[in-house]
Amino acid sequence: MTWLNRYRLKLYLENSIWILPVLAALMAIVVVRIIDRFERYEGWRSLIRPETAQTVLATMTASLFTFIVFVASVLLIAMQLASAQLSPRIIGFIFRDRVTRYSLTLFVFCFSFSIAALARIGDTVPSITTRVAAYSGVVSLAAFLYLIDHVGRKLRPSGALSVVGAAGRSVIEHVYPRLLDGSAAPSSSSLQPASEAEAAAAAPDDARADVAAARVIVCDRDGVVLAFDFAGLAAFAQRSNCVVELVPRVGEFVASGEPLFRLHYGTGSGTGGDADAATDDVLRRSVALGQERTLEQDPAFAFRIIVDVASKALSPAINDPTTAVLAIDQIHRLLRDIGRRYLDDDRVCDASGAVRLIYRTPGWDDFVHLAITEIRLFGGGSIQVARRLRAMLDNLIQVLPPARTEVLKQELGLLNRFTARLFAEPEDRALATCADLQGVGARH
Numbered sequence: 001m002t003w004l005n006r007y008r009l010k011l012y013l014e015n016s017i018w019i020l021p022v023l024a025a026l027m028a029i030v031v032v033r034i035i036d037r038f039e040r041y042e043g044w045r046s047l048i049r050p051e052t053a054q055t056v057l058a059t060m061t062a063s064l065f066t067f068i069v070f071v072a073s074v075l076l077i078a079m080q081l082a083s084a085q086l087s088p089r090i091i092g093f094i095f096r097d098r099v100t101r102y103s104l105t106l107f108v109f110c111f112s113f114s115i116a117a118l119a120r121i122g123d124t125v126p127s128i129t130t131r132v133a134a135y136s137g138v139v140s141l142a143a144f145l146y147l148i149d150h151v152g153r154k155l156r157p158s159g160a161l162s163v164v165g166a167a168g169r170s171v172i173e174h175v176y177p178r179l180l181d182g183s184a185a186p187s188s189s190s191l192q193p194a195s196e197a198e199a200a201a202a203a204p205d206d207a208r209a210d211v212a213a214a215r216v217i218v219c220d221r222d223g224v225v226l227a228f229d230f231a232g233l234a235a236f237a238q239r240s241n242c243v244v245e246l247v248p249r250v251g252e253f254v255a256s257g258e259p260l261f262r263l264h265y266g267t268g269s270g271t272g273g274d275a276d277a278a279t280d281d282v283l284r285r286s287v288a289l290g291q292e293r294t295l296e297q298d299p300a301f302a303f304r305i306i307v308d309v310a311s312k313a314l315s316p317a318i319n320d321p322t323t324a325v326l327a328i329d330q331i332h333r334l335l336r337d338i339g340r341r342y343l344d345d346d347r348v349c350d351a352s353g354a355v356r357l358i359y360r361t362p363g364w365d366d367f368v369h370l371a372i373t374e375i376r377l378f379g380g381g382s383i384q385v386a387r388r389l390r391a392m393l394d395n396l397i398q399v400l401p402p403a404r405t406e407v408l409k410q411e412l413g414l415l416n417r418f419t420a421r422l423f424a425e426p427e428d429r430a431l432a433t434c435a436d437l438q439g440v441g442a443r444h
Contacts, residue, residue, distance in 0.1 A: 003229040004285040011226070011294065017075070017095050021108035028112035032120070032129060039126050053125045057118040060137035064111040067144050071104045074151050085318070086160055087308040089292070089301075093163050097154065103147045110136040157313075157323045161306060165330035168302025169337055171295050175361075176341040180401055214245070214262035217280045219254045223289025226250070227297040228359070233286050234348045237356035241265075245358040246287070251298045260287065299338065300362050303370045306330050314379040321382040324375065325439040328385070331371045332392040338367055339400040365407045372411050380418045383432050384439030389415055391435035 001009075013019065075094065082090040094100070110133075117133040120126055153159045225248050237244040243264040248254045261283050293301045310327035313320040343364060348357040362370075372389065379385030393412045397405045416433070423429040 002285050003232050004288055007227060007288045011288075011290075011296075015092060015095050017101055017104065020101060020105040024105045024109035025112040028109045029116050032113055032116035035129050035132065036120055036126055039128055048125050048130065050121050050123065050125055053121050053130050054118060057114050057121070057130070057133055060134065061111060061114040061118060064107055064114060064137065064140055067107045067140060068104065068111060070144070071100065071107065071147070074147075075100065078151070078155055081155055082160065085312070086157060087305055087312060089305045089308060090160055090164070092292075092294075093160070093167070097163075099147065099150045103143050106143050107140055110140045157309070158326050161309060161326050161330050164302055164305050164309075165333060167295055168299060168306075168330075168334050171297075171302060172299045172334065172338050172341065175297060175299055176338065176343055178342040179340055180342055180403075214264050216259050217261040217263070217283055218257050219260040219289075220256060220284060221289065222253075222255050224251065224253050224291065224293055226288040226290045226294045228288070229286040230348070230357070233283070234350070234357040236283070236286075238350050243355055243358060244283070246360070249360045249362070251293045251301055254289065260284065300367065300370060302334060303331065303367060306334075307371065307374055310375050311378050314375070314382065314385070321379060321384040322439065324379050324382070324385050325388045328375065328388045328392060331375075332395070335367065335371055335392070335396055336399060339364065339396060339404045364404055368407045368411060376411075376415060376418060380415070381422045383428070386415065386419050386432040387434055387436035388439045390433070391437045394435045 078094045079091050082088070082094060113136055114133045117126070117129045120129060154163070227250060228246060233244050233246070240263075245262040245264060247259045247262060254260060293304070295301050306327045310324040310331075312318060313323035313327070344361050346358055346360050347355050348359075350356050372393075375385065376389060379389075390412070393408050393415065397408050397412070400408070419429060419432045423432050
């Protein structure tokens with residue numbers, strides 16, 4: 001199975017809510033048959049009257065079906081609320097919610113088990129099968145009550161933003177594992193992200209600039225770049241003795257016919273060697289395209305979702321600056337985390353130090369502008385948002401390394417000028433220029 005097929009299968013399984021319930025229904029039927037055969041072999045039968053058992057199981061089966069309908073309704077309501085009040089990009093997290101998926105799986109299993117058990121009640125009542133079906137209804141009731149509590153917490157803006165923030169931090173740790181102080185050990189692979197000095201020394205005849213001499217591989221369909229086979233592309237380049245350049249960034253839309261790869265060869269080598277045997281389709285299968293961005297290799301997408309939530313909350317139609325403050329809380333933590341990490345310089349070297357793979361990633365300035373600019377423009381007139389942004393910038397300037405603070409100081413200057421222009425009254429301007437982690441709470 002190729003990397004692309006594995007990635008597509010993994011992505012489909014993570015975002016599909018029907019697979020586990022269907023498997024649970026089949027498993028329930030198999031389990032009932034196994035238990036029933038064992039009971040018949042042992043001759044075990046319950047003393048409960050068949051009419052009583054049928055009434056109890058029929059009532060429980062109807063209740064379990066109601067639970068299933070409820071979960072489906074919750075998903076639809078959650079998608080509507082998420083799209084209308086937060087952001088349409090939150091919907092993917094709803095389908096990945098484990099509590100909802102496992103609850104639905106449990107309900108379907110118990111429902112199928114109860115129906116199969118009910119069908120086996122005749123003149124006698126199977127003892128173990130009936131008891132398991134009855135107790136599974138009690139377990140489903142407990143799960144149902146827990147699901148109501150869980151959904152009530154997750155549908156709130158704070159819960160949804162916390163989920164996105166946690167996912168963003170996980171992706172940041174995966175994509176940028178090395179801290180600026182070098183305390184995090186790099187991967188043991190022979191294919192390593194190059195430092196700026198190593199990349200400059202090892203780059204073959206400025207592969208970036210020699211675009212005209214490169215062999216261009218175009219995209220064969222439209223889509224957003226979701227992820228790419230980092231190790232596979234670097235290994236291909238090493239085998240082919242060339243430099244592979246991935247043209248679009250992860251998260252960018254690529255139209256059919258646009259450049260997807262550029263292959264750079266050494267001076268005078270043309271396209272000879274092992275590279276002639278590689279087809280364009282081999283490289284195309286190293287990039288996953290889809291309809292919308294995913295978080296797996298795209299930390300900027302976490303910022304994009306949170307900023308979208310804050311922007312919608314600051315729109316005149318909703319006018320909810322407190323939700324924007326909750327969004328800034330998550331942005332603050334993400335910026336503090338990514339600001340302490342070594343951001344890849346877009347090049348991967350092999351064991352000999354030769355550059356093999358070139359790809360583009362956002363820089364620190366890109367993350368800062370993405371996280372702050374729109375919120376400042378849309379919410380700079382809110383005292384809550386202005387004070388919370390200022391508190392975030394002041395804190396990041398204090399805790400991050402000096403190399404990261406220049407753009408933060410520029411953003412703080414923009415915020416000062418923005419505040420001075422929007423707040424005409426000196427008292428309001430004085431309030432807006434105070435740093436406050438709560439928005440409007442206590443000065444810092």
